[in-house]
Amino acid sequence: MLIVQKYGGTSVGSTERIKAVADRVARTRREGNDVVVVVSAMAGETDKLIRLAGEISDSPPEREMDLLLSSGERISAALTAIALNELGIKARSFTGRQVGIVTDTAHTRARIEKITATQVKKAISEGYVPVIAGFQGTTETAEVTTLGRGGSDLTAVAVAAALGADLCEIYTDVEGVFTTDPGIVPEARKLDKISYEEMLELASLGAKVLQTRSVEFAMKYNVPLVVRSSFSDKPGTLVVMEDKDMEKVLVSGVAYDKNQSKITILGVPDKPGIAARLFKSIADAGIVVDMIVQNVSSDGKSTDISFTVPRPDIQKAVRITEEVVQDLGARGISVDNNIAKVSIVGVGMKTHSGVAAKMFETFAEQGINIKMISTSEIKVSCVIDSKYTELAVRVLHDAFDLAKGD
Ligand code: ASP
Numbered sequence: 001m002l003i004v005q006k007y008g009g010t011s012v013g014s015t016e017r018i019k020a021v022a023d024r025v026a027r028t029r030r031e032g033n034d035v036v037v038v039v040s041a042m043a044g045e046t047d048k049l050i051r052l053a054g055e056i057s058d059s060p061p062e063r064e065m066d067l068l069l070s071s072g073e074r075i076s077a078a079l080t081a082i083a084l085n086e087l088g089i090k091a092r093s094f095t096g097r098q099v100g101i102v103t104d105t106a107h108t109r110a111r112i113e114k115i116t117a118t119q120v121k122k123a124i125s126e127g128y129v130p131v132i133a134g135f136q137g138t139t140e141t142a143e144v145t146t147l148g149r150g151g152s153d154l155t156a157v158a159v160a161a162a163l164g165a166d167l168c169e170i171y172t173d174v175e176g177v178f179t180t181d182p183g184i185v186p187e188a189r190k191l192d193k194i195s196y197e198e199m200l201e202l203a204s205l206g207a208k209v210l211q212t213r214s215v216e217f218a219m220k221y222n223v224p225l226v227v228r229s230s231f232s233d234k235p236g237t238l239v240v241m242e243d244k245d246m247e248k249v250l251v252s253g254v255a256y257d258k259n260q261s262k263i264t265i266l267g268v269p270d271k272p273g274i275a276a277r278l279f280k281s282i283a284d285a286g287i288v289v290d291m292i293v294q295n296v297s298s299d300g301k302s303t304d305i306s307f308t309v310p311r312p313d314i315q316k317a318v319r320i321t322e323e324v325v326q327d328l329g330a331r332g333i334s335v336d337n338n339i340a341k342v343s344i345v346g347v348g349m350k351t352h353s354g355v356a357a358k359m360f361e362t363f364a365e366q367g368i369n370i371k372m373i374s375t376s377e378i379k380v381s382c383v384i385d386s387k388y389t390e391l392a393v394r395v396l397h398d399a400f401d402l403a404k405g406d
């Protein structure tokens, strides 16, 4: 098999950890596989570099930030290659450019456009283990770019797709994807297998094990992923295309997000074009709106609209909304920062009914008031008072029997 192994920051966090990575690569080779390694910067390194730039400037040029940040991954790639050579394994480190990872020109959040991987393929055929610096590429004009925070996951998945690898293993400091945050529910169970779609919902809902873009990429190119710990030999969680087994499970996981705020516009005239006007202004400001609820107007003249935005964007969103409110002659706005979104996710919902009802019932039994609801084919989300987040997660985990296993 050809296996791409990606090691995150804590997995290469010290020279001791790097030697442990080399041991694991050696073992994987002994089992008869070809291995390509992708590494993150050593834990804390990227933050440290950002801090250094911040000590000099409040707004360092993004081009310079990219060259600066890309160096963190180069250090760990070279050290890992040194550790492999020390074990008698032929290994060579590669920068993004040497791999031929070509991106667009969006500094600090570039998108991969193509990967040639000529030198990497050659190295594999000559019996080397390529060790690739994650998180980086270059533009057509050889400018260094980075792929956004957590971008080494994307490097690994994209390289796996380009090489037609059989498997992409993502090594981190947790044992896999859990049914919910074990910090809230100690009985949370590690999932053996989950679909890309479910993983995307869980990741974008705040269960930050994998970078969201890397999961989208894996789904698009059907790259089988395994999320597992570099600190143990446990098998981890397989992230793959949906299959028949997965449908049998009603709910796979409970996610929560405490990082949103709610804005309500009161007394909005009930006529065409209002929502278009409001959400266009918000979108133009680059703010991503998550949930939207509009009430039916009881008097036929005016209605209320509520929506949620990421908490860091709330001030900007309020400013824009206030302008629109003035123009439209709405009554005013109110802001709620004490909200949390709690969601249940599972492909089984596609074929089972009553899942949402059970969620609402579970909340009702605890006296938890639901402020907003949204659903998709594989997810039901409720906005509730943030002080009930942990309780809500615990009772849902229990109600859907997630601790027990299939
Ligand atoms: N080092 C980068 C970061 O901290 C990329 C990564 O680790 O995936 O975001």
Ligand code: MG
Residues within 6 Å of the ligand: 008, 009, 150, 153, 209, 211
């Ligand atoms: Mg990461």
